[in-house]
Structure formats: structure tokens, C-alpha cells
Amino acid sequence: MSDFSQLVPEHVRHLGLYTPGKSRRQAQQETGVEAIKLASNENPFGPSPKAIEAMRAVLSEAYLYPDNEVSELRRKLAEFHAIGIENVVPAAGSTALLGVIARTLLSPGLNAITSERSFIIYPIAAQAAGGGIKQIPMRDDSFDLDAILAAVDRHTRLVFLSNPNNPTGTIRTASLVDDFLKKLPHHVTAVLDEAYYDFAEHFSRLRGVDYSHAVDSVRQGRKVVVLRTFSKVHGLAGLRVGYGIGPAELMSYVARMRTTFSVSGVAQAAAVAALTDRPHVEKTLANNAGEAARLIEAMAGLGYRVAPTWANFLYCELEEDAAKVANHMQQEGVIIRPLAPWGAPTAIRVTIGTPQQNDLFLKVFKKVLRPADR
Template identity: 40%
Template sequence: MSIRAMEPVRPEVRSLEPYVPGKPVEELERELHISGAIKLASNENPLGPSPLAIEAMAEAIRGVNRYPDGSSYYLREALSEFWGIPIEQIAVGSGSNDLIDVLCRIHLGPGDEAVMSDPAFVMFAIAVRVAGGKLVRVPGRELFHDPDAMLAAVNERTRLVYFSNPDNPTGTMVPRRALDRYFDRVPDHVLTILDEAYFEYVTDPEYPNGLDYLRKGKRVAVLRTFSKIYALAGLRVGYGFFSPELTSLVHRVRLPFNATSVGQAAARASLRDRAQVERSRAVNEAGKKLLFSELPGLGLTLTPTWANFVLARFPGSAVEAARKLERLGIIVRPVTSFGLPPEYARISAGTRAELERLLDGLRRIL
């Protein structure tokens, strides 16, 4: 009996590089036989979920023998009231990654193109290739998106243009004026995706709210998440705002039951806790202030950031520095998988105690 050497799969899938997440604390502790490790690698909220969300999860878990509400109706209703967008224009996903994938599958096929900045969130690049589209990367300008250059890359085959705003892994922002100029010029056949995962962390008055473009009738999809400031990353709840027609298509293409009952309940409760958002934003600002105060003195160069992390350029290899920090029980994120040089790493803005431990570790290894 003959045995195939390789599975007969699409070549664009076989050539994919898988997404590399930040190393879990449990994995590091298992590898090194240690305890008490800290993770500053995945842009997570160090405060944890709202007490209201924890209470809602405890109640919802009693019903996990039943399938969840497949339409996430009550969560979409809460989001509609919170943001002032009709429920018919809202869809929920298993994280905003899920909705990125759905949008790519709706719009892309052989010969269709999608434009993104380089670097930007790598999951969009993966979703484009899985859908069968052609990815067009446009180099950023000093680690910022360059909307004019992205527009210049648009042609009659372009179906999607993706903005990660603020960007991951750089933390940089596209300001309102630049995005206004972009929307004034982008052709009508292009859907623009605004990935606003870090929306709630931004306090800069020049930061644009993607919903303003949706309300003006622009062809735009605005994606947000409960993973960041709401601290529900482990539950995977994202959401998006679209035109009514596109929302209908998203509901047709997304997987059924793509948001768990526990996740839906926690997300709804989180929206009621404005104080938790303010506390999280304050901790983030204090953390970034400490990092910008101390890291340059250790030889690290920091990129301006509007998110809940900093992108740091190390004086040598950040990959090697990250390995040494792991031996001290500290996890940071080299970003070579995003296409950046090995000197760069991403560091989350954790609590003061976590960041003091990081700084002590850096003083020991640099």
C-alpha cells in the first residue's frame, strides 16, 4: 500500500507561517521548573476582569449544558445601546480575529487583492492568504502607517484595505486628518477595515473613531474586542460594526455559536462597569510613563505608542534578551514573526510591581 508523502492541500496554505502567540506563563514555569513568572508579552490587562463580569460568568456557567444564543442577541443589543449603532449593523465573533477571517472569506478569491501596512497585525495577512487573495504589503513610514502609500497601492483588483489603529506590533496611530484624507479618496469598490482593538486605551484627541466614518456612509468595517481593556482575552469575544448588508453577509459566513454563553454574559456585564475601564486606562498610562522614563537609560529606544504596550529596540538582539529574561521568569515578545528585525521586542504595560521586576531583570542582563 502506497503512502502519500504530503497531504494534497492548497499551496498557499502549505506555505503559511503559523501565528506565534506570546509564551504562556504555565509553559515557561513548566520548562524551567519555576513559579511566579510574569507575562508582559501579549498586551493583556493586568487588572483582570470587572467584578461584574466575574459575577456574570459564575451565573452563566450554570447553563453551559445548553448551546449559546447563536446570534448573540442580548450582547448585540447592549452594544447597540452603548455605541448608538443599530443592532442590525453589529456582529459578534470569537475575538476580532474571527471577524477578520470572515471578512476576508466574504471578499477575497483568486486575483483579488488586500492592502495592509508593513508591519501590522499579522493575522490579517494569514486570513488573506487562507481566503485565496493576494496580499499587498505597503512599508510604513518610521513604523507608522502611510495612508497615502496604501492608497497608491489600490487598484481595480483591490477589495480590502486594512488599518490596525492603534497598530500591533508598533503601537502607532493614524490620526484623524490622515484618515479623513484617505476616505475622501479611496474608491467605492474597496472595503476599509479599521481594527480598533485598543480603542478604549487612546486618549489623544487626534485619534479617529471609526464609527464616525460608518455613520457617514463610508464602506468601512470597524472591529473591536473585549480582550484588551475589558480583560476577557481568555473568553474570545470580539465584535464589529458594518453596513446592514455586510452584517447580513457576516452572519451567513461566520460559524454558528461562535461566542460562548459565558463570554456573552461577561461582555455584557463589562459594558456596565465604566469605572473598571477608567482604572485600567490609568494603570496603562502609569505603566507607559514608567517604561518611557526608565528604558532609554538602559539603552532601549522606544516607538511612540497609543496602545497598552511599547515597542522597544534593544541595543543588541531582543530575541537573546528575551531568552535571558525568561530565565528570570519574565516573558516579553520579540516581534520577528511580524517582520521586524531581531532587535525589536514588544513589552506590555503591566502593573508597577511587574514593571519594576522587568527593569531589575533588564539591568541584570544588559
């Protein structure tokens, strides 16, 4: 009989397990109630219709191995971002890239830095690579960039910055990030995770704020990897496609560390088509901005403060046990995310849905939290 606790390395034994948002099927099995899912920041309008068409066209080729170089998508992304093809590496979601980047730059004795209450994959990716992780307390529900700089030591190789941040929905503006990058010592690479880029960019136009120059930083030769994904505004979370844009030399190592054939042919075709589907993106962004304002106002009317979001979800402090509230809401057919795993046991994260989904969310939210007001 083998005892794997003796065989598996210590850093693997101590790894945390990622708990995703509950699926509709799972919630429905638990409660017997039909549910809407507002728990994983997916696109409520589904995939880009152009992507669906492109996927259908290549389904019969699914018996063939995909193009391991992901050539067409890389070429289109390089054109789209006006950057060299050697700067772009696609993978099976930005989650996969986080793991690959961590394994490329970390090993035992080295460390990465991120913030508390940020994307849960950052500590998992660093620790799975055998590295350490420092999670710095937040300032104003956002990354404390000065404190992160102060935490850099000679063993630090990576900083993970979620901009906008999941789950708080906050950003650090372009000028603050540029300033931070200028101060970052040369042995540290910044991963600027812009999974919610399009939402933030849309809000920044409405609010007159300069949100991000992340790709410019790569063009200027800084030690920066920008992460983007097809999971959010393009509605392709289930297909698993994301990409990194970074220095060519670093990306050549990242490409070698990436799992071979990890982006399926169907996913490649869908992503190429989704990239040009501006109407789907615009519809998603307009709905998101309008519905964010409506939800925040309605929740404020019930006495709850919601930070103005820069993404497609809301972070709300309830000042009561959020897991209980989420459970209760699930019984009523609405799946949201309680944030105890992020160290915020009295807060929830709610994905902004279609107007109909948000109406149901508000109705159930009121029923569960303010039963007397009904």
C-alpha cells in the same frame, strides 16, 4: 496512503502559522522559574469583576447552546455605539472576524493591503481566504497611508489598518484616516482594527489629539468595518469575544460566514456585564497611562528609545538580537515578545503591567541588557 500535499489547495499549503506569546505555564516548564507574562497585551488586572459575577451566574446553563444571534450583546453594543443592531456582528474575538471578513470579500485573484510590521493575522486571514496580500513598508513606525492608496489596484477588496498598530503602538489620527477613507476607491473596504481603542482614546484626551471617528464613518455610509474586542481593556482575552461594526448589507454577509454558535453563552454574559464596568476600565486606563510614562522614562534613562505608545504595550528597539534578550529575560521570570516574526529581529514588545510587574520587568531588563550598571 494519502499525500495531502496533493490534496490540500496551494494557498493552504503556503499558509504561515501564528505563534502566540508564550504562556506562563509553558515558560515555567522551560525554565523552572515562576514568570510574569508581558507578551500578549492582556489586562494585568484580569477580567472585569462584573464579568466574573455574570459568568458565575450562567455556568449552570453551559449544557445549552448559546443564542446564535448574540441578541442581548448586539442590542447593548448598538445602544453603546448609537448605531443600528444590523450594523453589529459579534464573533469569537476580532481575530475570528478578520478571517470571516477576508472570506466574505476575498477569493483567488483578489487581494488585501496592509502594512509591514502590523498584526500578523492580516496576511494569514487574506491568504486563508485564497487572496493575495500586499504588505507596504512603514513610515515613521506607522502606516504609510499614501503608499497604501498607491498600491490599490482593481483586484483590491480590503485594507487592514491597525490603529493603534500592533506592535509599534503608533496611531494615524482621525483626520488622516478620514482623508484616507475619502480617497479609497469604491471597490475597497477598510477594516479599521481598534483592538486598543480605549487606551488610545485615553491617551488622546491627555495629549489633546483627535484619535478616531471610525464609527462615524460607518454611520456616514462609508465602506468601513470597525473592529473592537473584549480581550484588552475588559480583560476577557481567554473568553474570545470581539465585534465588528459595519455597513448593514456587508454585515449580513459577514453574519452568514461566521461560525455558527461561535460566541459561547458564558462569553456573551461576560461581555454584556463588562461593557458597563466603567470602574474596571478606568482603573486599567489610569494604570496604563501612568506606567507607560514611568517605563518609557526608565528605559530612556538606560539609553533605549521607546516610541510614545497609544496602546497597552511598548515597542523598543534594542539594536541587538531580541530573541536572545527575551530568552534571557524568561530565565529571570519575565516573558516579553521578541519581534523577529514581524521582521524586526532587534526589537521587543512589552505589555504594560501593574506597577509591581513593571518594577520586576525593569530590574530584569537592566540585569540582562546593562549588567555593568547594576
